[in-house]
Every structure is written in C-alpha cells, then in structure tokens.
Amino acid sequence: MTPDDLETLAQVQPPQDDEADGRKRRGNRTRESILDTAADLASIEGLEGLTIGRLATELGMSKSGLFAHFGSKEELQLATIDAARRRFVDNVVRPSRELPRGRERVERLMNDWLAYYRGEIFRGGCFFNTVKAEFDSRSTGPVRDVVMDDAREFIAFLAREVRKAQEAGDLDPSIDPDQLAFELDAVGAAANQHFQLMHDEKVFERAATAIRTRLDAAATAA
Amino acid sequence: MTPDDLETLAQVQPPQDDEADGRKRRGNRTRESILDTAADLASIEGLEGLTIGRLATELGMSKSGLFAHFGSKEELQLATIDAARRRFVDNVVRPSRELPRGRERVERLMNDWLAYYRGEIFRGGCFFNTVKAEFDSRSTGPVRDVVMDDAREFIAFLAREVRKAQEAGDLDPSIDPDQLAFELDAVGAAANQHFQLMHDEKVFERAATAIRTRLDAAATAA
C-alpha cells in the first residue's frame, strides 16, 4: 500500500539543541536517561504504577528536580511512550528493513520480535503489552488514545508486510492480510506474557512453530 | 489424562453457615457481594489498582467496615481471585461439560469463551487477562503465584480437552495438544484485548476464524 513507511511507527522528535553553552544539551541527555528508566519501570509496573517518587529514587534525584522536565504526570507518561516506541522500532521494526519485501523479510521481522521478547529489551518484558493491558479497559484520555493508536499501527504494519510478500509472489494473494496479522500479533503477545509469567524459554519455540505453520499455510506452492 | 476434572479449576470453598441466628449467613452474603464488586473493579484497574477506599465507596460502606471481612489487602486480593474463578468456571468451563468429549465439546468451549468476552461478564473484560498482564513481571508473592497457577491450569485444561477429542477420533492423534492449546489461548486473549481497546466486535469473527482454521487443520480426514 504505502511505501516502507516505518515513519508512522517512529515519530521521533529530535531533541532541540540550539544553545551553544551546552546546558540544553545536558538537559536533554538527562531527559533521555530519565525516559529510558521510566520505560523500564513502566514495563514492569505500568504507566500508572510508574510514580514520580520511585522514578526519582531510582535515578538518584529529587522528585521536583525530575518533575521540572515534565509539566505533569500525563506529560511524563506520553514522553515515556515516545521513548519506548523508539526502542521498539530500533529493535523490532528497523533491522528487517534491509531485506527486500517478501516472506523472508516477514520471517526476519518475526524472529527479531521474538528475540526482543527473549532478550528482555525492557526490564519487565514488552512495554507495549504491559500498557495495552493496563489501559484497555480504562476510560478514554490522551494516554489511552496513544496506546490504542500504537497497537493498531503495529498490526497494520504487520498487515502491510504480508501484503508486500503477496505482491512479491511469496504468499497466496487470496489470504486476508489483516487476519494473518491478527494471528501473528496474538502469538507474539502470548509468547511474551507466558515468558514473563512462567520464565519458560520453550514458549518461544511454540511461538516460532505457530508462526511457521501460519506462513507455510499461506505460502504459494512455488 | 485425568477425568473431567474441572475441580482443579473450581476450588470452590462453600461459605460456612452453621449459626442459627443468620448473622454469619448475612456476613457471608455481604462478603460475596463485596467480592463480586471487587472482581469487577479489578478487571478494570487490576488487583493493585483495586483500593479499599474505592471499593468501600462503590459499596456504600466504610473502609474499616469492609476491611473487617479481610485481614489485609493481600487476603482481599486472593479472595477476589477465588470469586472471579467461580464466575469464569460458571460461564466458560461448565456449560460444555454437558456435551460428550470430542471436537464438538472443544468448539462449544471456544464459543462460550468468546461469548464471555463479548458479553463482558466482568465489567472491564476478562479479569484473568487483566491480572495476568499486571503480575507477569512482578516479583513473586502469593498473589502472583495464584495468578500463574490459574493461567497454567487453564491452558492445561484446554490441552486435556484436545487430547480427549483425539481419543474420540475427532482430531489427528499426531498433533501436539499443548501446542494447539497455546495457540487457542493466544487467539482468545488477543480477541479480549482488542475488543477492550478498540471496541470493535469484528475481532470476534477474526478469532472464530482463527480457531476454526486451527481445528480444521487438526481434524482427522473422516
């Protein structure tokens, strides 16, 4: 459909750094390290369980010193989601871009995704699975809306990659990309949750098997 | 393997009621209604987000009046899980018991499960999906342990039903029941989460399609 638009997934706002004295630069570096820690904490406790006091303690700074970087807890939550999205894109979305469109790229993407779960790129497992579950039944608000958009966007991204593999002649054009994307996403989320809950690495073999079976069934008899 | 042991899933402790004056009976009724409300709140906010103050307000009683029924927040959390398990068993596990073992029973089970999601039997969607995600990356403790055991037990229950369908000759004996159970569980959990997040009922058609495809592929060519 659209070209290789990982841009929609990676809305990176480059930190401003236009003052010569380096104070803003230092401030931005502090901000980034705050958000990295915040994303790790939130992957464990969620974005509500992420409290300013605990985050400040973890960083060895005062609550108000930390708070000065953000106007409110909601701003902190939204900035944390942005930082987490960058980490997700770097680890899961970007690497497979170097491969040509097709089944091979889809498989690489799935492998990177499972490796990201297994490697606990966030301290508490996938940040996005945690916050999706946290906000899925809460009333609307800016944070919930962003979480929902990201969830939707990732499945749409998977569906686009399936469609490209169909156009490349690797996958049967008659299958429904959205259906396959839903099933792939379900398997990945389940693998992350079971791994976090049971600490059993075998679940990744189960997930890989499920993904392979799904792609084999969708493959063109070439 | 074992017989129709839904007992392991439904460890119902019948309320004691041995005093003639009805005070205990009333107390137990109050306790049950507290736990029903607690399970609904926890399905939205999680078992940590379930605070004694909010629960008391919702029930129109004082914090300490409510607290008298439980010795600690942890006791309240564990009792809430018990109450939620009963509701889950009544709605998802029990109905299909009336069918003979086999593929038909598995399909009935899956249908009841999706109907339970769609019908929002808990106010915030499936209680167990919420608390699994909440506790999956937390450090061990009694609550996390029970949540993990329940998750494990449900997948094992699905696997047993698959095995019975194999023994009945409905499903190919060469397929791995644990693998199929993992995939069925993944699809169900994803359907619940997407429904809660996007409020789109179409996800249940996707889930039903995924389940049907999985069972068709596992069916014996009869």
Place this chain on the structure above:
DNA sequence: CCTACCGATCGGTAGG
C-alpha cells in the same frame, strides 16, 4: 459494622 485516627506516599507547587 462504625468513627477516628496513624505514618507513608501520591501528584503537584512555591520559591529559590
């Protein structure tokens, strides 16, 4: 089942 409390922590602010 209640009122009345406890110390700790929450998000946030004043003022520097």
Place this chain on the structure above:
DNA sequence: CCTACCGATCGGTAGG
C-alpha cells in the same frame, strides 16, 4: 536542579 511544603489518598489500627 534543590528544600520544603500542600491536600488527598493509600493500607492499616484502636476501640467500640
């Protein structure tokens, strides 16, 4: 980026 605070709420207790 700090100290020093605010009112609200947390889990829990004393005493009835």
